[in-house]
Amino acid sequence: VRLTLYATSERSGIESLVDAAEAGKIATRLGQGESGAVISNALWRINQIYDAFRSSVAADRVQRLTGAESSEGRARARAADLILATPTVDLGYNFDRPGKRRQSIDFLYFDARFGDELVQRIGRAGRVLGKPVTDCPSDVVGLVPDEIYQRFQPYDGQRLARPELARLAAELPHRHNLFAYLRSGAIGEAFLPIFHLHG
Numbered sequence: 001v002r003l004t005l006y007a008t009s010e011r012s013g014i015e016s017l018v019d020a021a022e023a024g025k026i027a028t029r030l031g032q033g034e035s036g037a038v039i040s041n042a043l044w045r046i047n048q049i050y051d052a053f054r055s056s057v058a059a060d061r062v063q064r065l066t067g068a069e070s071s072e073g074r075a076r077a078r079a080a081d082l083i084l085a086t087p088t089v090d091l092g093y094n095f096d097r098p099g100k101r102r103q104s105i106d107f108l109y110f111d112a113r114f115g116d117e118l119v120q121r122i123g124r125a126g127r128v129l130g131k132p133v134t135d136c137p138s139d140v141v142g143l144v145p146d147e148i149y150q151r152f153q154p155y156d157g158q159r160l161a162r163p164e165l166a167r168l169a170a171e172l173p174h175r176h177n178l179f180a181y182l183r184s185g186a187i188g189e190a191f192l193p194i195f196h197l198h199g
Contacts, residue, residue: 001126004141007149014040014111014143015048023056026107030061030081034106037083039121041111043068046084057082087117102133111143115172118144119165148172 011017018026018038026036040046043066053062063080064073067088077083103126110121125138151172160168 001122002137002139003122004139005149005152006141006143007146008143009146011143013042014038014045014109015052017109017141017143018049018052020052020056023053026053026082027057029107030057035081035100035104036107037085037105037109037124039085039087039108039110039124041087041113041117043086045111046086050084053082053084087120100131102131102136103127103138105138106136107139107141109141112148113145114174115148115169116174118142118148118172119169122165 006017029036038046038049040049046064046066050062050064060076061080062082062084063077065077065083065085067086069077105125105127108121108125112118112121121142122140125140151168155168
């Protein structure tokens with residue numbers, strides 16, 4: 001994976017990563033037989049990107065894969081060259097392309113607010129296990145909070161193994177951190193009114 005990160009202070013949203021200029025490059029990549037995905041936390045952003053791409057990419061080549069799509073829409077999306085997805089689908093969906101000799105996703109754009117989301121998104125690209133061609137890197141472009149961007153900035157231009165990437169991401173805030181929630185005293189605070197009723 002060739003990873004490029006942008007800070008949210010630099011860009012207004014993921015749609016700024018796949019603007020009109022980038023849409024032309026993506027259309028060229030699709031024309032060369034590549035497959036890609038855009039994953040965003042916000043359905044409205046996916047819809048906005050979808051509307052923008054419909055004018056520059058053939059309708060059958062770009063499809064949405066979101067929780068709001070019908071089963072027929074999801075079936076169409078599986079065959080599309082460019083899939084626009086939300087995390088509700090991303091978590092349970094493998095972007096598999098049967099018959100493709102290299103990784104299923106040649107390029108990926110995503111936004112992530114937390115370290116675990118970052119690893120989840122990057123993990124969608126560059127999957128070559130069981131593929132005969134393993135030397136074609138995927139291009140991954142992510143939009144992350146400044147804190148995550150700054151944590152990875154010292155590694156700019158360096159090669160990181162996935163375990164090292166996961167270790168760095170584990171040091172960042174996570175979406176679901178049960179232990180931090182328990183340490184915060186939130187459960188005790190929730191039960192405080194009941195405790196006062198007993199006394």
